[in-house]
Amino acid sequence: MSDPQTLAAYAARAQDYAADYTPDSQHDADYAGFVAGLPEGGTVLDLGCGPGFWAARFRDDGYRVAAVDASPEMAEVALQTHGIEVSIAEFDDIEVSGVFDGIWAFFSLLHAPRDDFPTHLFRLRNALKPGGRLCLAMKLGEGEGRDALGRFYAYYHEDELRGILKVMGFTVETSRYGEGKGLAGVEDGFVVLTAHA
Template sequence: MSDKETLDAYAKAARAYADGFAKPEDTFHDPDFEAFVALLPPGGHVLDLGCGPGQWAARMVERGLVVTATDASPEMAALALQDFGIPVKVAPFDALTDKGVFDGVWANFSLLHAPRADFPAHLQRVHQALKPGGAFHIGMKLGASEGRDYLGRFYAYYGERELCDLLVQAGFTIKGTRRGNGKGLAGGVETFVIITAHA
Protein backbone atom coordinates (compact mmCIF):
# COMPACT_ATOMS: atom_id res chain seq x y z
CA MET A 1 0.00 0.00 0.00
CA SER A 2 1.05 3.63 -0.38
CA ASP A 3 2.75 4.96 2.76
CA LYS A 4 1.90 8.22 4.50
CA GLU A 5 4.71 10.22 2.88
CA THR A 6 3.61 9.12 -0.58
CA LEU A 7 -0.02 9.93 0.19
CA ASP A 8 0.98 13.33 1.57
CA ALA A 9 2.87 14.05 -1.66
CA TYR A 10 -0.18 13.20 -3.75
CA ALA A 11 -2.41 15.25 -1.46
CA LYS A 12 -0.28 18.32 -2.18
CA ALA A 13 0.04 17.63 -5.90
CA ALA A 14 -3.36 16.10 -6.71
CA ARG A 15 -4.62 18.99 -8.85
CA ALA A 16 -1.29 19.39 -10.66
CA TYR A 17 -1.18 15.65 -11.31
CA ALA A 18 -4.71 15.61 -12.68
CA ASP A 19 -4.07 18.64 -14.88
CA GLY A 20 -0.86 17.13 -16.21
CA PHE A 21 -1.85 13.49 -16.71
CA ALA A 22 -5.64 13.28 -16.96
CA LYS A 23 -6.31 15.43 -20.02
CA PRO A 24 -8.34 14.10 -22.98
CA GLU A 25 -5.50 14.98 -25.36
CA ASP A 26 -3.03 12.78 -23.47
CA THR A 27 -3.05 9.80 -25.84
CA PHE A 28 0.36 8.28 -25.04
CA HIS A 29 -1.13 5.16 -23.43
CA ASP A 30 -4.05 4.76 -25.82
CA PRO A 31 -2.57 1.59 -27.41
CA ASP A 32 -2.26 0.02 -23.95
CA PHE A 33 -5.83 0.96 -23.12
CA GLU A 34 -7.14 -0.47 -26.40
CA ALA A 35 -5.19 -3.72 -25.91
CA PHE A 36 -6.71 -4.10 -22.47
CA VAL A 37 -10.29 -3.31 -23.52
CA ALA A 38 -10.00 -5.76 -26.42
CA LEU A 39 -9.59 -8.57 -23.88
CA LEU A 40 -12.83 -7.72 -22.07
CA PRO A 41 -16.37 -8.87 -22.78
CA PRO A 42 -18.98 -6.22 -23.66
CA GLY A 43 -20.23 -4.62 -20.46
CA GLY A 44 -17.49 -6.34 -18.46
CA HIS A 45 -16.71 -5.47 -14.84
CA VAL A 46 -13.32 -3.78 -14.37
CA LEU A 47 -11.37 -2.80 -11.27
CA ASP A 48 -9.28 0.36 -11.70
CA LEU A 49 -6.78 -0.32 -8.90
CA GLY A 50 -5.13 2.93 -7.87
CA CYS A 51 -7.26 5.01 -10.22
CA GLY A 52 -5.71 8.39 -9.37
CA PRO A 53 -7.83 11.27 -10.74
CA GLY A 54 -10.10 8.85 -12.61
CA GLN A 55 -9.39 9.51 -16.29
CA TRP A 56 -9.04 5.84 -17.25
CA ALA A 57 -12.07 4.78 -15.24
CA ALA A 58 -14.06 7.46 -17.06
CA ARG A 59 -12.92 6.17 -20.44
CA MET A 60 -13.91 2.64 -19.46
CA VAL A 61 -17.39 3.83 -18.52
CA GLU A 62 -17.63 5.55 -21.90
CA ARG A 63 -16.88 2.17 -23.50
CA GLY A 64 -19.82 0.60 -21.71
CA LEU A 65 -17.84 -1.17 -19.00
CA VAL A 66 -18.88 -1.43 -15.36
CA VAL A 67 -16.08 0.09 -13.29
CA THR A 68 -15.10 -0.22 -9.66
CA ALA A 69 -12.45 2.40 -8.85
CA THR A 70 -10.19 2.46 -5.79
CA ASP A 71 -7.35 4.68 -4.65
CA ALA A 72 -5.55 5.21 -1.36
CA SER A 73 -5.58 9.01 -1.78
CA PRO A 74 -8.75 10.83 -0.63
CA GLU A 75 -7.66 13.86 -2.67
CA MET A 76 -7.40 11.83 -5.88
CA ALA A 77 -10.76 10.21 -5.16
CA ALA A 78 -12.34 13.65 -4.76
CA LEU A 79 -10.92 14.80 -8.10
CA ALA A 80 -12.19 11.67 -9.87
CA LEU A 81 -15.70 12.45 -8.65
CA GLN A 82 -15.41 16.18 -9.35
CA ASP A 83 -13.86 15.97 -12.82
CA PHE A 84 -15.33 12.75 -14.20
CA GLY A 85 -18.24 11.79 -11.96
CA ILE A 86 -16.42 8.59 -10.95
CA PRO A 87 -17.13 7.45 -7.38
CA VAL A 88 -13.96 6.03 -5.82
CA LYS A 89 -13.54 3.79 -2.81
CA VAL A 90 -10.62 5.09 -0.74
CA ALA A 91 -8.68 1.95 0.12
CA PRO A 92 -5.12 0.57 0.12
CA PHE A 93 -4.04 -2.27 -2.15
CA ASP A 94 -4.29 -4.86 0.60
CA ALA A 95 -7.99 -4.12 1.06
CA LEU A 96 -8.67 -6.06 -2.14
CA THR A 97 -10.41 -9.24 -0.97
CA ASP A 98 -12.81 -9.95 -3.86
CA LYS A 99 -12.73 -13.40 -5.41
CA GLY A 100 -13.64 -14.10 -9.03
CA VAL A 101 -15.49 -10.80 -9.47
CA PHE A 102 -13.75 -8.86 -12.24
CA ASP A 103 -13.34 -9.41 -15.98
CA GLY A 104 -10.31 -7.14 -15.86
CA VAL A 105 -8.02 -5.28 -13.47
CA TRP A 106 -6.25 -2.09 -14.58
CA ALA A 107 -3.25 -1.17 -12.41
CA ASN A 108 -1.68 1.65 -14.39
CA PHE A 109 1.44 2.85 -12.52
CA SER A 110 -0.14 2.30 -9.12
CA LEU A 111 1.41 -0.89 -7.74
CA LEU A 112 4.87 0.66 -8.19
CA HIS A 113 4.19 2.43 -4.89
CA ALA A 114 4.07 -0.90 -3.02
CA PRO A 115 7.26 -2.17 -1.30
CA ARG A 116 8.93 -5.05 -3.10
CA ALA A 117 8.31 -7.28 -0.07
CA ASP A 118 4.54 -6.77 -0.42
CA PHE A 119 4.32 -6.98 -4.20
CA PRO A 120 3.83 -10.77 -4.63
CA ALA A 121 0.90 -10.74 -2.20
CA HIS A 122 -0.72 -7.89 -4.12
CA LEU A 123 -0.40 -9.85 -7.37
CA GLN A 124 -2.04 -12.82 -5.66
CA ARG A 125 -4.93 -10.59 -4.55
CA VAL A 126 -5.39 -9.31 -8.09
CA HIS A 127 -5.32 -12.84 -9.49
CA GLN A 128 -7.97 -14.09 -7.05
CA ALA A 129 -10.14 -11.04 -7.73
CA LEU A 130 -10.27 -11.87 -11.45
CA LYS A 131 -12.61 -14.31 -13.09
CA PRO A 132 -10.83 -17.23 -14.80
CA GLY A 133 -9.17 -15.84 -17.91
CA GLY A 134 -9.68 -12.25 -16.73
CA ALA A 135 -7.37 -9.56 -18.11
CA PHE A 136 -4.70 -7.74 -16.12
CA HIS A 137 -2.92 -4.54 -17.19
CA ILE A 138 0.02 -3.38 -15.11
CA GLY A 139 2.34 -0.43 -15.72
CA MET A 140 5.63 -0.25 -13.79
CA LYS A 141 8.90 1.68 -13.96
CA LEU A 142 12.01 -0.30 -14.79
CA GLY A 143 14.98 -0.52 -12.44
CA ALA A 144 16.38 -2.61 -9.61
CA SER A 145 15.82 -0.80 -6.35
CA GLU A 146 13.31 1.02 -4.20
CA GLY A 147 13.33 4.50 -2.75
CA ARG A 148 11.78 7.96 -2.90
CA ASP A 149 11.71 10.68 -5.52
CA TYR A 150 12.29 14.32 -4.56
CA LEU A 151 8.56 14.75 -3.94
CA GLY A 152 8.74 12.07 -1.24
CA ARG A 153 6.86 9.37 -3.15
CA PHE A 154 7.98 5.79 -2.58
CA TYR A 155 8.75 3.65 -5.64
CA ALA A 156 9.75 0.04 -6.19
CA TYR A 157 11.52 -0.70 -9.47
CA TYR A 158 11.79 -4.04 -11.30
CA GLY A 159 13.34 -5.56 -14.38
CA GLU A 160 10.96 -6.63 -17.13
CA ARG A 161 11.95 -10.29 -16.81
CA GLU A 162 11.58 -10.11 -13.04
CA LEU A 163 8.07 -8.70 -13.35
CA CYS A 164 7.05 -11.36 -15.83
CA ASP A 165 8.39 -14.08 -13.54
CA LEU A 166 6.47 -12.66 -10.58
CA LEU A 167 3.27 -12.54 -12.60
CA VAL A 168 3.70 -16.14 -13.72
CA GLN A 169 4.36 -17.19 -10.12
CA ALA A 170 1.08 -15.51 -9.14
CA GLY A 171 -0.76 -17.60 -11.75
CA PHE A 172 -0.88 -15.20 -14.71
CA THR A 173 -0.14 -15.91 -18.36
CA ILE A 174 1.71 -13.09 -20.10
CA LYS A 175 -0.14 -11.76 -23.15
CA GLY A 176 2.25 -8.99 -24.19
CA THR A 177 4.74 -6.35 -23.06
CA ARG A 178 5.68 -2.87 -24.23
CA ARG A 179 8.50 -0.61 -23.14
CA GLY A 180 8.56 3.15 -23.37
CA ASN A 181 9.94 6.34 -21.88
CA GLY A 182 7.90 9.03 -20.22
CA LYS A 183 8.11 12.08 -17.99
CA GLY A 184 6.31 11.87 -14.66
CA LEU A 185 5.18 14.37 -12.05
CA ALA A 186 8.71 14.66 -10.67
CA GLY A 187 9.92 15.85 -14.08
CA GLY A 188 12.43 13.12 -14.93
CA VAL A 189 12.19 10.83 -17.95
CA GLU A 190 12.09 7.17 -16.92
CA THR A 191 11.74 3.86 -18.73
CA PHE A 192 8.60 1.90 -18.06
CA VAL A 193 7.05 -1.40 -19.06
CA ILE A 194 3.40 -2.22 -19.71
CA ILE A 195 2.44 -5.85 -19.27
CA THR A 196 -0.87 -7.34 -20.31
CA ALA A 197 -1.69 -10.75 -18.85
CA HIS A 198 -4.65 -12.96 -18.07
CA ALA A 199 -5.58 -15.07 -15.06
Protein backbone atom coordinates in the same frame (compact mmCIF):
# COMPACT_ATOMS: atom_id res chain seq x y z
CA MET B 1 -0.25 1.80 -0.47
CA SER B 2 0.03 3.12 3.06
CA ASP B 3 3.29 5.08 2.83
CA PRO B 4 2.59 8.45 4.54
CA GLN B 5 5.11 10.41 2.45
CA THR B 6 3.69 9.13 -0.81
CA LEU B 7 0.12 9.89 0.24
CA ALA B 8 1.15 13.36 1.44
CA ALA B 9 2.80 14.09 -1.91
CA TYR B 10 -0.37 13.18 -3.78
CA ALA B 11 -2.55 15.08 -1.33
CA ALA B 12 -0.52 18.25 -1.84
CA ARG B 13 -0.57 17.99 -5.62
CA ALA B 14 -3.90 16.34 -6.42
CA GLN B 15 -5.31 19.35 -8.28
CA ASP B 16 -2.08 19.95 -10.21
CA TYR B 17 -1.85 16.28 -11.09
CA ALA B 18 -5.38 16.26 -12.46
CA ALA B 19 -4.81 19.47 -14.41
CA ASP B 20 -1.55 18.25 -15.95
CA TYR B 21 -2.48 14.61 -16.42
CA THR B 22 -3.45 14.08 -20.01
CA PRO B 23 -2.29 10.60 -21.05
CA ASP B 24 -0.53 10.82 -24.37
CA SER B 25 -1.44 8.65 -27.30
CA GLN B 26 1.30 6.10 -26.61
CA HIS B 27 -0.99 4.53 -24.02
CA ASP B 28 -3.91 4.15 -26.44
CA ALA B 29 -2.46 0.85 -27.63
CA ASP B 30 -2.19 -0.41 -24.04
CA TYR B 31 -5.83 0.46 -23.43
CA ALA B 32 -6.99 -1.04 -26.71
CA GLY B 33 -5.07 -4.26 -26.14
CA PHE B 34 -6.49 -4.61 -22.65
CA VAL B 35 -10.15 -4.02 -23.52
CA ALA B 36 -9.91 -6.21 -26.64
CA GLY B 37 -10.07 -9.24 -24.38
CA LEU B 38 -12.91 -7.99 -22.17
CA PRO B 39 -16.54 -8.97 -22.61
CA GLU B 40 -18.91 -6.24 -23.70
CA GLY B 41 -20.04 -4.34 -20.62
CA GLY B 42 -17.52 -6.22 -18.49
CA THR B 43 -16.45 -5.24 -14.98
CA VAL B 44 -13.09 -3.50 -14.55
CA LEU B 45 -11.16 -2.60 -11.40
CA ASP B 46 -9.10 0.57 -11.83
CA LEU B 47 -6.56 0.02 -9.06
CA GLY B 48 -4.97 3.28 -7.98
CA CYS B 49 -7.19 5.36 -10.23
CA GLY B 50 -5.72 8.74 -9.22
CA PRO B 51 -7.72 11.61 -10.74
CA GLY B 52 -10.01 9.17 -12.56
CA PHE B 53 -9.08 9.61 -16.23
CA TRP B 54 -8.91 5.91 -17.06
CA ALA B 55 -11.92 5.02 -14.91
CA ALA B 56 -13.95 7.60 -16.82
CA ARG B 57 -12.75 6.18 -20.12
CA PHE B 58 -13.81 2.66 -19.12
CA ARG B 59 -17.19 3.97 -18.03
CA ASP B 60 -17.69 6.00 -21.18
CA ASP B 61 -16.81 2.96 -23.29
CA GLY B 62 -19.58 0.94 -21.66
CA TYR B 63 -17.70 -1.00 -18.97
CA ARG B 64 -18.73 -1.24 -15.34
CA VAL B 65 -15.83 0.23 -13.41
CA ALA B 66 -14.84 0.04 -9.77
CA ALA B 67 -12.37 2.83 -9.03
CA VAL B 68 -10.06 2.50 -6.02
CA ASP B 69 -7.38 4.82 -4.66
CA ALA B 70 -5.64 5.32 -1.32
CA SER B 71 -5.72 9.13 -1.59
CA PRO B 72 -8.94 10.89 -0.48
CA GLU B 73 -7.74 14.00 -2.29
CA MET B 74 -7.38 12.14 -5.58
CA ALA B 75 -10.79 10.56 -5.04
CA GLU B 76 -12.34 14.00 -4.64
CA VAL B 77 -10.69 15.22 -7.84
CA ALA B 78 -11.98 12.15 -9.71
CA LEU B 79 -15.49 12.89 -8.48
CA GLN B 80 -15.37 16.59 -9.32
CA THR B 81 -13.64 16.18 -12.68
CA HIS B 82 -15.18 12.99 -14.07
CA GLY B 83 -18.12 12.16 -11.82
CA ILE B 84 -16.31 8.98 -10.73
CA GLU B 85 -17.14 7.59 -7.27
CA VAL B 86 -13.87 6.27 -5.84
CA SER B 87 -13.53 3.81 -2.97
CA ILE B 88 -10.76 4.86 -0.59
CA ALA B 89 -8.76 1.68 -0.14
CA GLU B 90 -5.26 0.28 -0.15
CA PHE B 91 -3.90 -2.68 -2.08
CA ASP B 92 -4.37 -4.94 0.95
CA ASP B 93 -8.08 -4.18 0.95
CA ILE B 94 -8.74 -6.07 -2.29
CA GLU B 95 -10.28 -9.22 -0.84
CA VAL B 96 -13.00 -10.21 -3.32
CA SER B 97 -12.98 -13.41 -5.36
CA GLY B 98 -13.94 -13.92 -9.00
CA VAL B 99 -15.51 -10.48 -9.47
CA PHE B 100 -13.63 -8.66 -12.23
CA ASP B 101 -13.22 -9.32 -15.94
CA GLY B 102 -10.17 -7.07 -15.92
CA ILE B 103 -7.88 -5.18 -13.58
CA TRP B 104 -6.13 -2.02 -14.73
CA ALA B 105 -3.08 -1.53 -12.46
CA PHE B 106 -1.57 1.36 -14.41
CA PHE B 107 1.41 2.82 -12.54
CA SER B 108 -0.08 2.07 -9.13
CA LEU B 109 1.59 -1.08 -7.79
CA LEU B 110 4.97 0.58 -8.29
CA HIS B 111 4.27 2.25 -4.91
CA ALA B 112 4.15 -1.13 -3.14
CA PRO B 113 7.29 -2.42 -1.38
CA ARG B 114 8.94 -5.26 -3.25
CA ASP B 115 8.33 -7.64 -0.34
CA ASP B 116 4.57 -7.02 -0.60
CA PHE B 117 4.27 -7.08 -4.38
CA PRO B 118 3.70 -10.85 -4.86
CA THR B 119 0.95 -10.84 -2.23
CA HIS B 120 -0.80 -7.99 -3.99
CA LEU B 121 -0.65 -9.87 -7.29
CA PHE B 122 -2.07 -12.95 -5.57
CA ARG B 123 -5.01 -10.87 -4.33
CA LEU B 124 -5.58 -9.47 -7.81
CA ARG B 125 -5.41 -12.94 -9.36
CA ASN B 126 -8.06 -14.09 -6.89
CA ALA B 127 -10.23 -11.05 -7.63
CA LEU B 128 -10.37 -11.90 -11.35
CA LYS B 129 -12.85 -14.19 -12.99
CA PRO B 130 -11.30 -17.24 -14.74
CA GLY B 131 -9.44 -15.95 -17.78
CA GLY B 132 -9.68 -12.36 -16.53
CA ARG B 133 -7.15 -9.80 -17.73
CA LEU B 134 -4.53 -7.69 -15.98
CA CYS B 135 -2.74 -4.63 -17.35
CA LEU B 136 0.30 -3.84 -15.22
CA ALA B 137 2.45 -0.74 -15.82
CA MET B 138 5.65 -0.33 -13.81
CA LYS B 139 8.78 1.80 -13.87
CA LEU B 140 11.99 0.09 -14.93
CA GLY B 141 15.02 -0.16 -12.68
CA GLU B 142 16.35 -1.88 -9.60
CA GLY B 143 15.63 -1.74 -5.90
CA GLU B 144 13.50 0.79 -4.08
CA GLY B 145 13.74 4.50 -3.48
CA ARG B 146 12.02 7.88 -3.36
CA ASP B 147 11.64 10.48 -6.05
CA ALA B 148 12.14 14.25 -5.68
CA LEU B 149 8.61 14.57 -4.26
CA GLY B 150 9.23 11.95 -1.59
CA ARG B 151 7.09 9.27 -3.19
CA PHE B 152 8.14 5.65 -2.61
CA TYR B 153 8.84 3.48 -5.65
CA ALA B 154 9.83 -0.13 -6.28
CA TYR B 155 11.57 -0.78 -9.60
CA TYR B 156 11.69 -3.94 -11.72
CA HIS B 157 13.01 -5.42 -14.95
CA GLU B 158 10.60 -7.09 -17.34
CA ASP B 159 11.95 -10.60 -16.84
CA GLU B 160 11.54 -10.23 -13.08
CA LEU B 161 7.93 -9.10 -13.48
CA ARG B 162 7.22 -11.96 -15.87
CA GLY B 163 8.59 -14.43 -13.35
CA ILE B 164 6.47 -13.12 -10.48
CA LEU B 165 3.35 -13.00 -12.65
CA LYS B 166 3.90 -16.60 -13.73
CA VAL B 167 4.25 -17.79 -10.15
CA MET B 168 1.03 -15.96 -9.26
CA GLY B 169 -0.91 -17.71 -12.02
CA PHE B 170 -0.78 -15.15 -14.83
CA THR B 171 0.20 -15.69 -18.46
CA VAL B 172 1.79 -12.63 -20.09
CA GLU B 173 0.39 -11.88 -23.54
CA THR B 174 2.18 -8.67 -24.51
CA SER B 175 4.77 -6.22 -23.24
CA ARG B 176 5.79 -2.75 -24.33
CA TYR B 177 8.56 -0.40 -23.30
CA GLY B 178 8.28 3.36 -23.22
CA GLU B 179 9.42 6.54 -21.55
CA GLY B 180 7.36 9.25 -19.94
CA LYS B 181 7.54 12.29 -17.69
CA GLY B 182 5.59 12.04 -14.47
CA LEU B 183 4.57 14.40 -11.69
CA ALA B 184 8.19 14.87 -10.59
CA GLY B 185 9.14 16.10 -14.07
CA VAL B 186 11.66 13.32 -14.76
CA GLU B 187 11.72 11.06 -17.82
CA ASP B 188 11.48 7.44 -16.65
CA GLY B 189 11.52 4.18 -18.53
CA PHE B 190 8.58 1.89 -18.02
CA VAL B 191 7.10 -1.42 -19.13
CA VAL B 192 3.44 -2.28 -19.68
CA LEU B 193 2.49 -5.94 -19.43
CA THR B 194 -0.89 -7.38 -20.41
CA ALA B 195 -1.65 -10.81 -18.96
CA HIS B 196 -4.54 -13.14 -18.29
CA ALA B 197 -5.37 -15.37 -15.36
